[in-house]
Amino acid sequence: MIFIDACFGRATSHTPVWFMRQAGRYLSEYRATRARAKDFLGLCKNPELACEVTLQPIDILDVDAAILFSDILVIPLEMGLGLGFYEGEGPRFAQTVRSESDLSHLQPQAFTRTNYVYETLAKTRAKLPQDKALIGFCGAPWTLATYMIEGESSKQFAHSKHMLYANPSTLKKLLAILCEELKNYLSMQASAGANALMIFDSWAGALAPAAYLEFGWQPICEIADFLRAKHPEIPLIVFPKGVGAFLEMLTGNFAVLGIDWGIPMAKARKLVGERFVLQGNLEPATLYDANAMEQGAHEILRAMNGQPFIFNLGHGMLPDLPRENAQKLVEIVHKGLA
Amino acid sequence: MIFIDACFGRATSHTPVWFMRQAGRYLSEYRATRARAKDFLGLCKNPELACEVTLQPIDILDVDAAILFSDILVIPLEMGLGLGFYEGEGPRFAQTVRSESDLSHLQPQAFTRTNYVYETLAKTRAKLPQDKALIGFCGAPWTLATYMIEGESSKQFAHSKHMLYANPSTLKKLLAILCEELKNYLSMQASAGANALMIFDSWAGALAPAAYLEFGWQPICEIADFLRAKHPEIPLIVFPKGVGAFLEMLTGNFAVLGIDWGIPMAKARKLVGERFVLQGNLEPATLYDANAMEQGAHEILRAMNGQPFIFNLGHGMLPDLPRENAQKLVEIVHKGLA
Numbered sequence: 093m094i095f096i097d098a099c100f101g102r103a104t105s106h107t108p109v110w111f112m113r114q115a116g117r118y119l120s121e122y123r124a125t126r127a128r129a130k131d132f133l134g135l136c137k138n139p140e141l142a143c144e145v146t147l148q149p150i151d152i153l154d155v156d157a158a159i160l161f162s163d164i165l166v167i168p169l170e171m172g173l174g175l176g177f178y179e180g181e182g183p184r185f186a187q188t189v190r191s192e193s194d195l196s197h198l199q200p201q202a203f204t205r206t207n208y209v210y211e212t213l214a215k216t217r218a219k220l221p222q223d224k225a226l227i228g229f230c231g232a233p234w235t236l237a238t239y240m241i242e243g244e245s246s247k248q249f250a251h252s253k254h255m256l257y258a259n260p261s262t263l264k265k266l267l268a269i270l271c272e273e274l275k276n277y278l279s280m281q282a283s284a285g286a287n288a289l290m291i292f293d294s295w296a297g298a299l300a301p302a303a304y305l306e307f308g309w310q311p312i313c314e315i316a317d318f319l320r321a322k323h324p325e326i327p328l329i330v331f332p333k334g335v336g337a338f339l340e341m342l343t344g345n346f347a348v349l350g351i352d353w354g355i356p357m358a359k360a361r362k363l364v365g366e367r368f369v370l371q372g373n374l375e376p377a378t379l380y381d382a383n384a385m386e387q388g389a390h391e392i393l394r395a396m397n398g399q400p401f402i403f404n405l406g407h408g409m410l411p412d413l414p415r416e417n418a419q420k421l422v423e424i425v426h427k428g429l430a
Numbered sequence: 431m432i433f434i435d436a437c438f439g440r441a442t443s444h445t446p447v448w449f450m451r452q453a454g455r456y457l458s459e460y461r462a463t464r465a466r467a468k469d470f471l472g473l474c475k476n477p478e479l480a481c482e483v484t485l486q487p488i489d490i491l492d493v494d495a496a497i498l499f500s501d502i503l504v505i506p507l508e509m510g511l512g513l514g515f516y517e518g519e520g521p522r523f524a525q526t527v528r529s530e531s532d533l534s535h536l537q538p539q540a541f542t543r544t545n546y547v548y549e550t551l552a553k554t555r556a557k558l559p560q561d562k563a564l565i566g567f568c569g570a571p572w573t574l575a576t577y578m579i580e581g582e583s584s585k586q587f588a589h590s591k592h593m594l595y596a597n598p599s600t601l602k603k604l605l606a607i608l609c610e611e612l613k614n615y616l617s618m619q620a621s622a623g624a625n626a627l628m629i630f631d632s633w634a635g636a637l638a639p640a641a642y643l644e645f646g647w648q649p650i651c652e653i654a655d656f657l658r659a660k661h662p663e664i665p666l667i668v669f670p671k672g673v674g675a676f677l678e679m680l681t682g683n684f685a686v687l688g689i690d691w692g693i694p695m696a697k698a699r700k701l702v703g704e705r706f707v708l709q710g711n712l713e714p715a716t717l718y719d720a721n722a723m724e725q726g727a728h729e730i731l732r733a734m735n736g737q738p739f740i741f742n743l744g745h746g747m748l749p750d751l752p753r754e755n756a757q758k759l760v761e762i763v764h765k766g767l768a
Binding site: 248249250253254256257258297300301302303334336337338339353354355356359375377378380381384388391406410412 | 586587588591592594595596635638639640641672674675676677691692693694697713715716718719722729744748750
């Protein structure tokens with residue numbers, strides 16, 4: 093698989109490309125499948141339907157990898173926090189974790205209750221063409237912790253940061269619990285058929301550099317060490333969003349570093365391109381305009397020319413982007429520079 | 431004034447310090463004054479009360495500068511967009527600007543309808559001790575444009591980015607209109623008694639580097655050139671939040687660059703500390719814990735030791751931070767390193 097070769101830094105015939113949130117509302121096929129599920133969580137928990145939407149971008153866009161359709165919050169959900177997704181509001185948990193005693197209410201071994209995820213992966217891998225890779229994923233411990241502590245999406249992360257600075261030992265215990273869950277969760281995903289694994293740290297940029305390295309990055313590195321030893325054939329991709337200001341401080345036992353659109357790709361390459369294969373980083377909003385998109389894509393391809401590289405957006409696909417541009421973008425990347 | 435000396439890079443007897451949002455809900459005195467106004471906008475528009483809250487942090491914390499109590503959105507408000515602040519939701523405009531024709535509905539010369547701001551500055555300057563500086567401010571064109579285009583706070587900035595990539599000439603016209611308003615607005619603030627001026631680009635980090643330089647930074651530099659020529663004695667501070675990943679690309683005709691908590695201060699100093707006096711950048715959440723706060727403050731003081739510097743938080747004061755810690759932080763900075 094070209095995608096896996098690129099993850100391990102091996103030469104490939106073209107630059108592989110996929111998009112974060114490539115299965116999503118900008119595709120009418122997605123909206124049609126979504127309408128057959130009770131709600132968003134119902135879609136995640138139905139392997140038949142989840143497999144269907146996972147495969148759609150392969151058929152429609154011809155991307156080089158499919159990514160499991162699921163949500164990073166299924167692990168906290170299965171820890172018993174009572175998760176709901178509310179239209180126009182995002183996720184909300186019925187219970188939060190704000191004190192040491194709240195930790196004891198968390199139901200252990202959540203990863204044993206996510207069979208719907210493993211089934212989706214197995215079904216999808218069976219249907220995927222041999223040359224297309226299947227990516228499994230999870231949320232990073234820090235990002236999951238913020239949702240569990242705040243109870244919902246947050247702008248200020250006041251409760252999480254209060255815990256971090258005023259009660260760091262409680263946060264460390266929560267992160268350790270999540271670490272154990274995620275090691276097993278990703279390992280089970282690999283066994284179920286994932287060819288690559290990705291850790292999304294969506295709220296990495298919510299922390300100051302020193303705090304992030306200690307509370308965000310260290311747990312990720314622990315998970316990476318575990319997976320590298322247990323599944324050496326499965327490349328691990330880490331995507332810490334919003335850390336461009338201290339990218340050079342990130343080291344770890346993984347193959348690919350995902351770069352967001354906040355830093356020029358040429359600079360990211362200079363800072364860490366020798367340590368990791370890079371993946372990224374076109375600003376998704378350029379897809380509103382075919383010319384802006386093409387210009388941005390070519391700039392990235394020029395910056396990464398001659399290095400192993402995986403093309404992606406610098407963040408998830410937006411719900412109102414024109415699908416023709418997503419299709420065209422795959423063609424542009426596969427064609428490469430003249 | 432020690433604060434002004436530091437802005438211009440002159441030696442000072444101690445490191446000056448003030449805090450973004452130093453007049454705010456974490457102070458019971460603020461909440462008391464706020465209760466006497468009809469609503470948040472009523473407080474901004476009442477020079478008597480706005481002067482009162484502007485002065486409170488001087489009395490309570492002994493900071494070296496007071497900053498005008500107002501809101502960046504008064505300029506779009508006075509352009510006729512119909513602004514309301516809604517509890518727990520933030521600001522919302524009745525009208526938005528999403529097309530070329532919407533531009534023609536903007537009422538020109540908004541800066542002539544903000545006498546309440548100039549009166550607040552004059553009143554405050556008259557009451558401030560001679561050694562304390564008074565800072566006037568405005569929002570940067572890009573940040574104001576996002577509110578005018580989205581109509582409210584945003585996470586994705588979908589409408590703004592759609593305009594930027596698909597219809598850049600309309601965005602440029604809007605930014606040019608805002609630029610003219612803000613030049614006059616800040617100049618009038620200087621004439622009314624402000625000793626320093628600050629431009630807040632709160633949503634700088636919402637744009638990819640190349641887009642920010644063109645649509646965010648260029649208009650700020652234009653305002654800076656104008657003010658430098660017209661008011662050479664008034665230092666200009668620019669605070670582009672979230673641009674740590676490309677800080678070295680920022681040049682311009684201003685005295686002080688505000689640094690957010692997303693980048694280590696030592697790194698910011700290395701990247702741009704010779705070009706500008708720096709201001710920043712303690713993570714506000716460290717104030718939840720006195721030890722974390724002191725450790726963070728000392729680290730910043732060590733990083734900036736021997737360079738002209740203004741101590742500040744890396745973002746605004748949070749509403750639930752303990753006031754005793756804010757007081758203690760001023761003492762720590764004034765005392766300096768042992």
